Amino acid sequence: MKKTHIIGIIIIALAIGIIMTTAGDASTYVSFSEAIELAEDGNNKKVHVVGRLKKDEQGHILGMQYDPLKDPNYFSFILSDTNKLEQRVVYFNPKPQDFERSEQVVITGNMKNDVFIADKILLKCPSKYTENEIKAGEGKPKTASL
Numbered sequence: 001m002k003k004t005h006i007i008g009i010i011i012i013a014l015a016i017g018i019i020m021t022t023a024g025d026a027s028t029y030v031s032f033s034e035a036i037e038l039a040e041d042g043n044n045k046k047v048h049v050v051g052r053l054k055k056d057e058q059g060h061i062l063g064m065q066y067d068p069l070k071d072p073n074y075f076s077f078i079l080s081d082t083n084k085l086e087q088r089v090v091y092f093n094p095k096p097q098d099f100e101r102s103e104q105v106v107i108t109g110n111m112k113n114d115v116f117i118a119d120k121i122l123l124k125c126p127s128k129y130t131e132n133e134i135k136a137g138e139g140k141p142k143t144a145s146l
Contacts, residue, residue: 032079032087032116039111046119050106051079054086063088066095079105079116091118101125 029048030038038045054062054077063078075091077099089107104124109117 031083032081032085032111033083035111035116044110046108046110048106048108049079049081049087049116050104051081052104053102054078054080061100068094079107087116088114089116089118091121096121096123098123098125 029050032049032051035047035049038047053064056062061077063076065076066074072094073092075093075095077089078086079089080086089109091107099121102123102125106122106124107116107118108120108122111117
């Protein structure tokens with residue numbers, strides 16, 4: 001075999017190895033009940049859970065605990081998944097900016113001791129442009145159609 005063939009085979013083998021490694025680390029979207037089942041089975045695989053924050057009538061988040069003076073790297077809250085199952089989530093990092101404004105939250109992590117330990121928090125906040133576009137459209141004069 002030529003040296004170029006051997007080098008080509010090695011590069012292809014490395015590419016396949018990299019693809020297999022990254023595919024194995026990919027997490028899936030589950031509900032809290034599925035995350036609990038995975039934890040009970042001893043599976044520590046990272047998963048994504050999509051949910052909404054538990055809020056009162058005034059829009060204040062219920063069950064949120066964050067005291068940056070006491071421990072700036074401890075943040076916990078209650079999240080309701082798509083099946084309306086509520087679960088306490090703990091995030092060992094500072095509270096994300098604009099957390100209170102978020103409509104939907106995607107967390108990545110796994111269950112440990114009846115608590116979901118989040119590694120990442122992704123927020124879906126309301127668009128800052130939607131309200132301005134509506135207000136801009138209200139001031140336009142209406143034209144009469146013939």
